[in-house]
Amino acid sequence: MQHAIPVDELGVQGRFMAEAVDACVHCGFCLATCPTYKVLGEEMDSPRGRIILMKEALEGSIDLAGALPYVDRCLGCMACVTACPSGVAYSHLLTPFRTLAELQRRRAPMNQVARTLVKETLPYPERFRAAVQAGRLGQLTRRLLPAELQGMLRMLPATLPPAAPLPEVYPAQGPQRARVALLAGCVQQVLAPEINWATLRVLARNGVETVIPRGQGCCGSLSLHIGEAEQAQMLARRNLAAFPTDVDAIVTNAAGCGSGMHEYPLLFAGEADLPQAQAFSHLVRDITVFLAELGLAPPDGLPEPITVAYHDACHLAHAQGVTAPPRQLLSAIPNLRLVEIPEGELCCGSAGTYNLEQPELAAQIGERKARNILSTGAQAIATGNIGCMTQIRTHLAALGRPLPVWHTIELLDAAYN
Amino acid sequence: MPNSALIDALATFLPVHRLLRQAAELAPYESDALTAFRSRPGAVVLAETQEEVVRVVELCHRHSVPFVARGSGTSLSGGSLPVAGGVVIALNRLNRIVHLDPQRRIAVVEPGVINLDVTKAAAPHGLYYAPDPSSQLICTIGGNVAFNSGGAHCLKYGMTANHVLGIKAVLPDGAVVQLGGDSLESVGPDLAGFFVGSEGLFGIALEITVRLLPRPELYRTVLAAYHSLAAAGDAVAQVVASGLLPGAMEIMDNLAIQAAEAAVHAGYPRDAAALLIVELEGERVQVEAEFAHLLQVVEASGPYEVRVAKDDADRARIWKGRKSAFSAVGRLSPDYIVQDGVVPRSRLGEALAAIQRLSAQHGLRVANVFHAGDGNLHPLILYSGRTPGELERAETLAGEILNLCIELGGSITGEHGVGVEKRAYMPAMFNPVDLAVMNELRLAIDPKELANRGKMLPDGDAPSLTHPGIHPLEQQGVISRA
Numbered sequence: 017m018q019h020a021i022p023v024d025e026l027g028v029q030g031r032f033m034a035e036a037v038d039a040c041v042h043c044g045f046c047l048a049t050c051p052t053y054k055v056l057g058e059e060m061d062s063p064r065g066r067i068i069l070m071k072e073a074l075e076g077s078i079d080l081a082g083a084l085p086y087v088d089r090c091l092g093c094m095a096c097v098t099a100c101p102s103g104v105a106y107s108h109l110l111t112p113f114r115t116l117a118e119l120q121r122r123r124a125p126m127n128q129v130a131r132t133l134v135k136e137t138l139p140y141p142e143r144f145r146a147a148v149q150a151g152r153l154g155q156l157t158r159r160l161l162p163a164e165l166q167g168m169l170r171m172l173p174a175t176l177p178p179a180a181p182l183p184e185v186y187p188a189q190g191p192q193r194a195r196v197a198l199l200a201g202c203v204q205q206v207l208a209p210e211i212n213w214a215t216l217r218v219l220a221r222n223g224v225e226t227v228i229p230r231g232q233g234c235c236g237s238l239s240l241h242i243g244e245a246e247q248a249q250m251l252a253r254r255n256l257a258a259f260p261t262d263v264d265a266i267v268t269n270a271a272g273c274g275s276g277m278h279e280y281p282l283l284f285a286g287e288a289d290l291p292q293a294q295a296f297s298h299l300v301r302d303i304t305v306f307l308a309e310l311g312l313a314p315p316d317g318l319p320e321p322i323t324v325a326y327h328d329a330c331h332l333a334h335a336q337g338v339t340a341p342p343r344q345l346l347s348a349i350p351n352l353r354l355v356e357i358p359e360g361e362l363c364c365g366s367a368g369t370y371n372l373e374q375p376e377l378a379a380q381i382g383e384r385k386a387r388n389i390l391s392t393g394a395q396a397i398a399t400g401n402i403g404c405m406t407q408i409r410t411h412l413a414a415l416g417r418p419l420p421v422w423h424t425i426e427l428l429d430a431a432y433n
Numbered sequence: 434m435p436n437s438a439l440i441d442a443l444a445t446f447l448p449v450h451r452l453l454r455q456a457a458e459l460a461p462y463e464s465d466a467l468t469a470f471r472s473r474p475g476a477v478v479l480a481e482t483q484e485e486v487v488r489v490v491e492l493c494h495r496h497s498v499p500f501v502a503r504g505s506g507t508s509l510s511g512g513s514l515p516v517a518g519g520v521v522i523a524l525n526r527l528n529r530i531v532h533l534d535p536q537r538r539i540a541v542v543e544p545g546v547i548n549l550d551v552t553k554a555a556a557p558h559g560l561y562y563a564p565d566p567s568s569q570l571i572c573t574i575g576g577n578v579a580f581n582s583g584g585a586h587c588l589k590y591g592m593t594a595n596h597v598l599g600i601k602a603v604l605p606d607g608a609v610v611q612l613g614g615d616s617l618e619s620v621g622p623d624l625a626g627f628f629v630g631s632e633g634l635f636g637i638a639l640e641i642t643v644r645l646l647p648r649p650e651l652y653r654t655v656l657a658a659y660h661s662l663a664a665a666g667d668a669v670a671q672v673v674a675s676g677l678l679p680g681a682m683e684i685m686d687n688l689a690i691q692a693a694e695a696a697v698h699a700g701y702p703r704d705a706a707a708l709l710i711v712e713l714e715g716e717r718v719q720v721e722a723e724f725a726h727l728l729q730v731v732e733a734s735g736p737y738e739v740r741v742a743k744d745d746a747d748r749a750r751i752w753k754g755r756k757s758a759f760s761a762v763g764r765l766s767p768d769y770i771v772q773d774g775v776v777p778r779s780r781l782g783e784a785l786a787a788i789q790r791l792s793a794q795h796g797l798r799v800a801n802v803f804h805a806g807d808g809n810l811h812p813l814i815l816y817s818g819r820t821p822g823e824l825e826r827a828e829t830l831a832g833e834i835l836n837l838c839i840e841l842g843g844s845i846t847g848e849h850g851v852g853v854e855k856r857a858y859m860p861a862m863f864n865p866v867d868l869a870v871m872n873e874l875r876l877a878i879d880p881k882e883l884a885n886r887g888k889m890l891p892d893g894d895a896p897s898l899t900h901p902g903i904h905p906l907e908q909q910g911v912i913s914r915a
Contacts, residue, residue, distance in 0.1 A: 017468050018768065018818045041763035042468045044507040048547070048571040057526045058453075058479060059506065065461035072460050082457030101696040102763025 017042055017067075021074045028286035029112035036109035037071045039102050040064060046096035046104075051363045051381045052089050060086040063096035063106060070113045080120055087113065089377060091370050092241050093363035094275075094334035107335065108282065114243030134369050135244055139234030139251060141205045145179075148172050148206065179209045186216040186226040193223035194310060196301075197259050199268040199277070202234040204402035211402070214429035215269045215303055221432050222313045226267070231258040235268070237276020240283060241368050252280055256292050265301040269425055271401035272368060274302045275335035302332060303425055304400060308341035315431035317350030324427065325355050325394035327385075327408060329401035330363045342400055342424045349431040355392045359384070366407035378407070386411035389419075396420045398427050439496040439520070440476060443489065453477040462521050465506040465513045466568075469770070469824075470853055474501070474515035481526050483543070483639045489522055490637065491607030499886040502637045504545055504573030509759070509771050510852025512580055512632060516886050522637065524575050530554050531640060538645045539598065539615055544575025544638045551643065560645040563590040566848070567756040578638050579885075581630030583848030585681040585755065588806035589714075590646070592848065594629040599642035602628060604635065605879035615642050632850050633885030635878050649680070649714035653724045654742035654751055657731050658705035662686050662789065662801065665707035666781035668734035669805040672711060673778055675730045677723055680714040682806030688765060689758045689802035689813070696761035699754025700747070702738055709736070709805070710755060712748075758802040759813065765800065766815035768824070770831050773849040774838030778808045787837055788812055795830045797823070809847030810838070836861065851889040859891045 019037045023030040046063035047053050053062040060069065069083040090110060097106050123131065137147045151172040182200055196219065200212055219226050236251035255277075259266055268274045277300040280293035301309070326346060332338045346354050365371060365381030385408065389397060396419055397408055405421045412419050443452050453459060454476055463471040475498075480486045493500040499519040506513055515521045528545035535558035540551055548569040551562040565584035566572050572582070578600065583592045590596070599613035613625025628635055659665040665684050672682060685693065685708045690701045701708055713720045713727060731739060742748040762769055776784040785801065788810075792799040798815040812834055816827035835845045835858050845851070845858045859868060872890055875882070 038767045039763055041466070041760050041769075042464055043466045043760040043763075044505050044568065044571050045757070045760055047505055058523070059461040060458055062461070068461045068463075069457055072457075078456045078460055082455060086457065101693075101757035101760035103696065103761075104763075 017071070019071050019075065021071060026074070026116070029115070032105070032108040032282065032285070033070070033074065033112050036105050037067060039104045040067050041102045043101070045101055046099050049095040049099040049361045051091060051093060051095070051365070052377065054362065055377065055380050055384070056089075061089055066090055067104070067106070067109065070109055074113070080117060084117060084121060087117065089374055091330070091363050091365070091367035091381075093330035093367055095330060095361050095363065098334045098337070098361065107279065111240060111243075111279070111282065112245075114241070115245040118243035130372070131242075134372060135239060135242070135247065138238055138369070139202050139236070139247075141202050144203060145176065145206050148176055173207060176206060177209055179205065180213075182212060182216075182228045184228060184230060186220055186228070188223045188225040189220045190223055192225055194264040195225045195227070196265045196267045196306065197227050197229055197263045199235060199255070199266065199270075199273055200228055200232060201268070201270050201273055201402075202238075204270050207406065208402055208423070211269055211423045211425060214423070214426045215267070218307070218425055218428050218432065219267070222307060222310060224310070227260065227263065229258045229260065233258075235273040235276045236283075237272050237279070238368055240276055240279060245283065248276075248283055252283060252293070253289065256280075256289065256296055259296065261295055261299065263299065265306050266296065266299045267301055267303050267306050269303045269400070269423065271302065271329035271331035271336070272403060274300060275331035278336060302336065302338055302341070302400065304342040304345055305338055307428075308344050312345055312348055315349045315428060316433040318352055318427075318431055321351045321353065322396060323353045323355055323394050324396050324398050325357050325389055325392045326424075327357060327364065327389070327397055327399040327404055328360055329399055329404045330367065332400050333361070342398070345428060346398060346424060349427065352427065352431070355394050357385075357392055358388045362388075364404050364407045364411075366401075366403035368403060371407060379411075382407050382411040383414070386415050386417075390415065390417055394419070396422060398422050398424045400424050436475070436496050436498045439492055439498050442492050442496070443476065443478065446488065447478060447485070451479040451481070453479070462503070462506070462515060462523070465503070465508040465511060467509055467511040467514070467852070467854060469768075470511045470514050472515045472517045474521045475518040477521040477523055479523050479526055483527065486522060486524070486527065486637055486639060487603045487607060487609060489520065490603050490605065493520055493883055494606045494881065497881055497883065499883045501885050502544070502575065502579070502633055504576040505547070505568075505571045507568040507572045508576065508580065508852060509773070509849045510580070510846070510854045512576070512850050512852040512885075512888060514853050514887070519886070524637070525573060527639075528573075533558075533645075535560060535645075537615070538647075539642055540645055541615075541640055541642050542574050543640060544573060544578070546574050548572050548574060548577060551645075555645045556648070559648050561648050562596065562643060563587075563646050564593045564596055567759060569756075574641055574643065575638050578629050578641055579631065579633045580850035580852075581848070583804065583807075583809065585683055585752070585804060586712075587848070588682055588804065589678055589680045594626055596644045597625055597629050597641060598644060600625045600628050600638050601640040602636045602638045605881070605884040609639070613642070630850070632852065632889040634875050634889060636884055649716075649720075651714065651717045651720045652680075652742075652748055653713045653720055653727075654748045655711045655727060655731060656701065656740040656742075656751065657709040657711070657734070657736035658702040658738040659707045659709065659736050660705075662707040662785045663782040664735055665709045666785050666805065668709055668731065668736070669781055670779055671734050672727065672730055673806070675726065677713070677727055677730070679711050679727070679806065681710065681712045682804070683710040683755055684708065684801065684803055684805040685710075685755065685758060686801040688798060688800035688815075689762065692761035692765050692800065693754040693758045695764050696757045697750065697753045699750045701751075701754060702740075705738070710751060755802070759811070762800050762813050762815070766798070766817065768816050768818045769800075770814040770816070770827055771849070772810065772812045772814065772831055772834055773846045773855075774810050774812075774835050774843060775847040776808045776810060776838050776841045776843035778806070780841045781805060781808060784810065784837065784841055788834055791830055791833050791837070795826050797827055797830055799830075804847065807847070808843065810834075832858070853888055856889060856891045859889070
């Protein structure tokens, strides 16, 4: 598509944005897999509509303020990227655009407070843990708070599991086949620390030694995806320094983190850290990809037969193109029958901080996902992202069908006696 | 400028979030899948009921404001290009399957129902909806009806017109009529057939009764790779001459193969000059017998490699590659013009050779991907709008290809419709009497020329792809080309 984006004024990111617009032929194939288009049925809330809006805002032919409500409603699920025949790198437009918009926009005061709270707590496990504790006290005074903060409080879990600190090294069982570094994560570490432990056990059982580098922190993708590039860079730099590169892989068990770490080269485009960022992102593997490439040690199986629906986390399936490895691993588990979810390409509505910022749409999309899951008759759900797990649990419960939702790695862990 | 009295009237029954007026709400509706043309409407109505559509049309008629119906905006001929300042009636929310009768093998659907969703709804009954445009995962039945859409498998089953039994439509003055019925044996003239392919000039379909077919028991899909495009074209003629009637027969040239492979990894032979896809489908016994015959014919046509789809997944990949090819060409070039000319099947090889010659003459790449079985060519002319003069060269080349199709005894459009893009070629295709009759029919139904004004029928200010320099409509600020 033709455009008149002032590429030179926008720096390195301008080129990325312009290339994405160039590649779009406006064919509409993306509409079919866009969750917001499916729910809202209007062109502005479709990928190609948003491309037009971002293009025109960058060109200056429409106001940024006019375009933003639609760009804000984008989940960033990247289903459109999977669907796009002409190869539009949508994230190369969306991510820099959000950063640019954040510098120019004026948010309402309470919205700004809520956003700052998100930005300053979620990426930091200790702060988040403290915030959850404090938030429980806040439940009492909830009705006195503005809507934005009430929504945040509703999302907080009632209790937190105890967190045993992770070791620095978790040795391989038997002959060592590989050595990896694990990203411990931020939110997931607080909400579901058992996922990291399951990861360590499964890796060990597969002959993999895991190091958990000290000094690491949040990968920065949460900040990156909400347009806080500066914070994202700060967090990413910390990990570039903390992680060894003499490992076979840098492994993550959170789809969002894997996707964000693969975007480090975009984040550091044109900067001195670029070579290091490229080397780092080259090593990043989702846990399921790593195990599938390594060759999974045959699991013993589950005690009872069970039918499991696999939910594709967008940041795995669309942002990283990973759909086969998790299915391959789950299919290797004796006694586990895997089923597919109708409209499987659609996001569950969790999408990072989306359910905080767009609660109504997130709820509609979440309910649609829950209904699709229930239509399969599955007894449990497996997926590869903590955000999806929380969202799916919430919406299954809301429909009165609270099925268990596990991380893929937890099922594998359970399948090794 | 939009008519403020009309807007006020619309606002009495449409909430503000379904009567779009702001720049940011309108910009995404300026184009369909032909982005060479853009035009900003005065308002977009997101209709949710048939009654709303009728009311909007009535009001447009009363205020003499042109309106354009729009489904998913996938037209490749600018069929749903808005009229500047006019009203766009978006029908994609009008997407109920009103009724599906598996015994009688019919479905009654609203115009915003997505083509593939008809098949999805029919699948549990072992039925499907046959017309399969490449955009079937998002294009709507309303648009298919307006443009008599085809698709790869229309070779065996015919176009949309062959699958529409009845249409409830609102005419441009707001009157609601029922055309045709719910069976093939209708009484009187085929008025539903008259409406199909009228490109929106006769009004808007509100309910469409379509035929459903039993899903074929067996598919056999063959890929044959050739060293030349002409050899693949000749192979098509040989398959036809053999008496076989495949479900689909498609050809892709090397550029199209490269693009499709990059997009979906279909597993095509990347070095082929041309790839022929032939699919047999139907009852098992018959397909198995025909398959042996087909392989003989194909082997004799001089391919250097022949492959048969291993399983359903392999077949799906082959078709996904083919159906993504147009959009995938976006990977090869920032801009392109999709052509839709038709030539007699017996002259395919000749036409393809001529296109290659024209491509070389004008120094522009042309990718070919087309419904070979019915002679429906889709040359994609690759150009960059940033290079001065290249758009004009591409348009000249496009014009020469269309003239070539007419000279060979074919047509300027097979399935994409005339739209705004090919209006200028109507006089080359039809004589003045034919055109005058078409115009009289249109004026009889729509004297104010409100319904999809500016499409199909040429007039004094028809946008022309071969017009040198700025187009008269652009000069007047009616359209703009980005």
